[in-house]
Amino acid sequence: MFDRRSMLANSLFAGAASALPAAALAEVPLPGDDLYARNEDAYWATLRKQFLIPAGVVNLNNGTVGSSPRPVLKAIYDSYELTEQMMQPEPEGYPIWGYGPWTEFRAPFAQLMGARVDQMAVLRNATEANNVVAGGFDMKPGDEVLISDEEHGSGEQPWMLRAKRYGIVVKKFNLPKPALTPADILNRINDAITPKTRIIFVSHISTNSGLILPAKEIAALARSKGIISAFDGAHAAGMLKVDLNEIGCDIYTGSMHKWLFATKGTGFLFVRDKGVMERLWPTTVTGGWDAPARDVDRYSQIGSSNIPAMMGLLAAIKLANSIGIERIEKRHRVLADYLHSEMMKRGSKDLTSPDPAMRCAIATVDMAPVQMHELMDWMWANHRIRVRGGAPSRIRLSTPYYLEKADIDRFLDRFDAFRKMKGIA
Numbered sequence: 001m002f003d004r005r006s007m008l009a010n011s012l013f014a015g016a017a018s019a020l021p022a023a024a025l026a027e028v029p030l031p032g033d034d035l036y037a038r039n040e041d042a043y044w045a046t047l048r049k050q051f052l053i054p055a056g057v058v059n060l061n062n063g064t065v066g067s068s069p070r071p072v073l074k075a076i077y078d079s080y081e082l083t084e085q086m087m088q089p090e091p092e093g094y095p096i097w098g099y100g101p102w103t104e105f106r107a108p109f110a111q112l113m114g115a116r117v118d119q120m121a122v123l124r125n126a127t128e129a130n131n132v133v134a135g136g137f138d139m140k141p142g143d144e145v146l147i148s149d150e151e152h153g154s155g156e157q158p159w160m161l162r163a164k165r166y167g168i169v170v171k172k173f174n175l176p177k178p179a180l181t182p183a184d185i186l187n188r189i190n191d192a193i194t195p196k197t198r199i200i201f202v203s204h205i206s207t208n209s210g211l212i213l214p215a216k217e218i219a220a221l222a223r224s225k226g227i228i229s230a231f232d233g234a235h236a237a238g239m240l241k242v243d244l245n246e247i248g249c250d251i252y253t254g255s256m257h258k259w260l261f262a263t264k265g266t267g268f269l270f271v272r273d274k275g276v277m278e279r280l281w282p283t284t285v286t287g288g289w290d291a292p293a294r295d296v297d298r299y300s301q302i303g304s305s306n307i308p309a310m311m312g313l314l315a316a317i318k319l320a321n322s323i324g325i326e327r328i329e330k331r332h333r334v335l336a337d338y339l340h341s342e343m344m345k346r347g348s349k350d351l352t353s354p355d356p357a358m359r360c361a362i363a364t365v366d367m368a369p370v371q372m373h374e375l376m377d378w379m380w381a382n383h384r385i386r387v388r389g390g391a392p393s394r395i396r397l398s399t400p401y402y403l404e405k406a407d408i409d410r411f412l413d414r415f416d417a418f419r420k421m422k423g424i425a
Contacts, residue, residue, distance in 0.1 A: 025142070041404070044331060048402040052403060054384075061388040062398040063207065063362050066261040068312065075315035076263060079308035099200040099286065102296045106312045108317045109256070112325070114243030115270055122310065125267035126234040126330055127154035129253035132269055132299055132322045133230055134158030136281040141167030144196040146189065147172045150208040155201065155232040165325035169196070175211065179358055184320050190221060192294060198229040203237040209352045210336075210362025210396065212237065212240075219249040220349075223329045228276065237268070238320055240329040240360045250276045256313055259361065259400070260320060263312035271296045273384050332361035335399035339363055339408050343397070346415070351394065352392050368393040375418055383414050
């Protein structure tokens with residue numbers, strides 16, 4: 001039964017939702033390179049206008065989900081309007097498109113990620129891609145997968161299911177907290193490898209700490225021992241420059257809805273070559289899954305699908321390219337380094353790395369004795385600041401490029417006020 005409060009909340013949400021399309025479709029000019037050359041802060045402040053997040057809201061939890069900007073939303077809305085007219089020229093050209101090769105969507109994203117189109121499949125999220133890897137990789141009972149102790153549930157649990165159902169072995173190594181050098185990580189992986197290790201599956205960027213693992217070196221270590229290397233790159237696309245073929249990994253998964261700001265429900269799977277594909281069975285199949293001429297696009301065959309989501313993805317890629325991924329990465333690092341430094345000054349314990357090269361747009365700290373969930377609720381309820389973390393005192397701080405230094409300072413000021421309120425020095 002609805003009470004008065006819930007009815008009011010629903011009516012307010014309905015009003016906001018009805019106003020959303022007009023606001024999202026309102027075109028706001030993008031800043032030019034000339035503005036960046038003259039005033040970088042003004043450039044990023046202008047880009048902030050592409051996002052519908054109200055001016056009073058500070059989002060330090062982009063690590064969970066990004067906010068799709070106006071060009072992405074417009075592409076989605078326009079595509080729905082076009083496809084749902086059912087006026088496609090072919091008699092069976094219905095707006096479902098889940099059976100074709102999707103080259104027009106795979107190719108631009110592959111180029112962004114330093115891959116070829118025949119290596120890239122577009123899926124719905126990193127969870128789906130990780131399940132393809134864990135459920136489809138050719139293993140027998142007793143074979144081992146090596147993962148870290150900081151894998152996201154969607155990276156860890158598909159392997160746990162495989163272990164419970166089919167008898168493979170999930171072996172974990174502990175990431176250093178914080179990591180001081182890449183060698184710290186490589187040595188732990190090397191020490192955990194056994195003659196039964198068949199695949200190393202680790203995050204490129206840890207969802208818990210924001211630590212950037214030495215992916216190229218891990219891939220080389222795996223290759224030297226005849227082991228498949230696979231990375232969960234849920235945080236990498238759109239956060240920093242990635243060249244998958246330069247990294248040299250065998251498999252790479254991820255999402256586009258975080259740092260690339262693409263449509264929710266867009267993810268990807270990279271498979272290096274046909275030799276690796278022969279060891280990775282599709283887990284969702286329809287006609288053509290075993291066609292000899294098909295490459296990695298067979299992992300995209302999920303049946304009826306959502307073409308407007310893919311049009312939003314294209315718009316997100318176009319926006320990222322118009323800004324420049326190197327410029328985006330630089331901005332991410334500047335913001336995160338500033339926030340990390342300020343939290344260190346306040347006595348927090350670093351859980352990512354003191355080496356700026358080993359982090360980008362996420363910094364995680366332990367701020368004991370502050371209770372994370374109490375802080376998180378207080379920040380949002382009273383100041384419209386989103387943060388994320390874990391019990392008891394771990395806080396993960398994300399810095400999307402559209403943030404301004406004033407947003408970070410506002411969080412820091414409120415953080416100091418919270419500690420004072422709690423009597424914490």
